[in-house]
Amino acid sequence: MNGQDPSTDTSLLETPDMSTPHAVLDRTPSAYTPHPTYRLPPGSARHYQNQYADMYFARLAQLKPATLAIAADAFDTFSIADETARRVDRVLDVRQGELCWVVGTCYMEMPLKPNVLDDIGKEHWIAAPPTRVKYDHPSVALEAGEGAHGAHAGGTGGVGTQIMLEDESGRLRLTGSFLRGCLLVTGAIVAVVGTENKDGDFEVLDLRVPDLPRQPQRWEADDGNTALTGKKPGSKKKRPRAGKVAIVSGLGISGDEGDTLTLDLLLEYLLGESTSPADQEDASTISRLIIAGNSLSHASPIPSRQDVITAATKNAAKASGTRKYGYDSAAYNAAPTDRLDQWLASLLPSMPITLLPGAQDPTSTSLPQQPIHAAMFPHSRNYMAPPTATTKDGDGEEVGWFDSQTNPADFTLDGFRFLGTGGQPVDDVYKYIAGEERLEMMEAMLRWRLSAPTAPDTLPCYPFQDEDQFVIKDCPHVFFVGNQPRFETTLIEGPVGQAVRIIAVPRFKETGEVVVVDMETLVPEVVRFEVFD
Amino acid sequence: MAQEYTEYLAINVLNEQQLVSYRSLSRALKVHSNLAKQMLYEFHRKQNAKRPGSVHATYLITGTRRPESPSQTNGAHSQEDGGDTVMQSSPPLPGSSAPQHEEDAEEPVSVRSVLLVKEEHLEQAKATFESITGIHIYSLQANGLSDVQSLTECNRKITASYASEDPLQAWKQYGTIQNPNVKRRTQRRGPPPPAPVAKAAEPKTKPLAPTTKPTVLERQASKESKASQESKPASKPTSKPSSAKATPEPAKKPATVKRQDSDIFKSFAKGRAKPKKQDSQSSAEATTPAAAEPEDEPMGGFSDEDDDAEDGAADIDEVPQEPEGKSKKEREADLQAMMDQEDEIMEDAAEAIPDKTAAEEDEGAIDRPVSRQAEEPAKETVTVENGRRRGRRRVMKKKTVKDEDGYLVTKEEAAWESFSEDEPAPKKLKTAPATSTNKPTAAGKKGAAKAGQGNIMSFFSKK
Structure with missing residues (x-):
């Protein structure tokens, strides 16, 4: 230790040796194919007048078959006191006292959940209520009508929470102590077995979710393409050993603080300029950087509540002039965007980057967030795919070296399927569920097959018409979620051997941490950048 | 060569009292960054041998830190991973048919640290490491560094003054990891010069245009x-x-x-x-x-x-x-x-x-x-x-x-x-x-x- 450690490389603390040239390393290549799963139709084809009800309808239609299949396995033999559970098609067909099972969409009624009808009713509110940490409220008294039922201290919900199951026909209130142990949020498709009690509530005895969808084999998409192009799939070339991928989120460049030193350290590390030769070699195996949201800290087109308050106090202080359409152009600060652009441009000559937007980034605020526009990156956009290359279907699209992606994003990296978000879906699910186990919530999202289960209820999203694009069709190998309070990871398995690496990526600005995932083993490690003081 | 770097460092660090990082040195002398690190070390050693305390350094340490280190930004990991066992008490997830959570929650996640430390805290910082894989001088400055964050200035200067260099060619000599696969648009429209000077100048001339117009129009x-x-x-x-x-x-x-x-x-x-x-x-x-x-x-x-x-x-x-x-x-x-x-x-x-x-x-x-x-x-x-x-x-x-x-x-x-x-x-x-x-x-x-x-x-x- 303290430098006496034999493993310590002190070669850089020696007299410069001009005779032996220092090695210049080459970076491991990265095989990358983005999938346009979360791309919205361009301009004129994008319609916002659709009803969100269609989305729930589509979601149920898409996930019902899978849920039915799983539930049928489990519930068809389910019997209590010689009564076998019977499948009921619609929730309204449930008969009192009869053991049956039914599939529907979950709906949560919670005391603190934002409700548009409440908003209209309470127009006398001076300001919008603060953002909730949790929609659940433990101290809300039982004064609400369902207090009489007293049954809704269900797992997910505390007092005052009602869980309902709905489909095209109607709604059914769920109850029973079993629910206490379930993670449930609005929008999840579930199958429940039980009976209707005398209060007209459905006593749940067991519950099933769609579970993980089919997981493609590694390199499946690539091999499929080779097959299509006429080459024999068997003749695939020997693939080089894949490197690593670095995932970072929450760079949070604000431009008003001199706190970007760790950002510089990260840059130099990834470029392979800092650290010792051995570490540099390690860095050269990092084949790609993924930025999972919130690269900027105050750039959302809809300023956060906090930003508005700060801006208001600032304005009051200087009593600024009139603003046109409520926008104060003088308050716009280009420095953070410029800094981000410079940072990316310094990195791009050495490594490819995939950029996902997050809640604070300058793009659409509703999910799926569309890529941050190239105009934000005057320096880095030389590495993006030229705009002419964008084709309608997205398949023929040239992949940019710097790929500004959607949020959520779906891509194949070194043969593995990745699904990632900037964090909003998990943060919203978190509000429904008591507890702090974000990994469980991420797992639940995968098992519900929904990348944004609470959209459109409490998470703004595009009103999909024909199908709900948040339904996960291919099980990813890696599911990463940005902007989480701390690094966490786990490996989950599906019913037919699917294995998913789940990674909660911490905010870099707060933790200085970057997650580096080995692309052969999918084992993550953390590199932390700090300044000692 | 030897003279060159000593001279450069003497001018910039001692005379001009500037911050010189290994990166700015490697850019200035067009040498590999690892060589630049050694140069910084040599200069630091010689100068301080002549006159102790005349040159201050910051160090960059790479390695694994002790988990219980108090200065760990988020002491969470190692404990947290263990703490995950709470999960068995937590009831099954959405009733999934899959085996629940036999995931290796205790799997150790390796955490490597890249730590920037001032000369005066070097030993203290080293003590927080379990193992150190590499250490080098990050920057030199004549007087103690009051605010570490000011080191960002080095990189800002580099981006500003070497903007005209083509990174794909020039960066090789600095030892930046090369990527043979890099794709850049061919019809390259030069990025706007990052020079803030130009920006500042622009607004000055602009207001003039309006000044004439209104008057004329007024008439x-x-x-x-x-x-x-x-x-x-x-x-x-x-x-x-x-x-x-x-x-x-x-x-x-x-x-x-x-x-x-x-x-x-x-x-x-x-x-x-x-x-x-x-x-x-x-x-x-x-x-x-x-x-x-x-x-x-x-x-x-x-x-x-x-x-x-x-x-x-x-x-x-x-x-x-x-x-x-x-x-x-x-x-x-x-x-x-x-x-x-x-x-x-x-x-x-x-x-x-x-x-x-x-x-x-x-x-x-x-x-x-x-x-x-x-x-x-x-x-x-x-x-x-x-x-x-x-x-x-x-x-x-x-x-x-x-x-x-x-x-x-x-x-x-x-x-x-x-x-x-x-x-x-x-x-x-x-x-x-x-x-x-x-x-x-x-x-x-x-x-x-x-x-x-x-x-x-x-x-x-x-x-």
């Missing part, structure tokens, strides 16, 4: 509205020399013509005309004294007063404006340079302007009050009583009214005002009237001119 607009700023014979000559002196005529005319039919500019004109008028007015005034004297004959009452004001001992107004006028002149020069570019349309201008001036001369509604005052001196009734003068005098008051089109129009109106002042003051007043008919009016008029329309017109009018 245009007002002509149409028949508010008719008569170009008083009085003011015209005054401004003529001044403008001729400051800006060659051809420069102005094209602008006038060009903008004639642009409605947008008209709308600007209303808003901006006022400050502009003041500008041109003051510049006219400023330039007047020198230029006006030779051409005495055509000067009417108005310019007379201007002259008087110059002559009169008491022109307090003028004095502060004098230096300002200089900058105005500079601005005019800039403006002229800008307008020269628009010279092509000169012929049009020549045609357009004469009849305009004619029209202007016909009706002079707005400015009439002003000239009227020039003729009729405000009568003062003064009584002197035990050392104080009391009386009433006529002054000009500004009045802003909304006209029927909804525009704000500022008018000067004469009003009577009573005053009372000490005896000595009037003496000064009394001497002045000998030359200029009376001081107050002059002052009033100056105000009038500033707000009114006449002088701008003359400033830009066709000669």
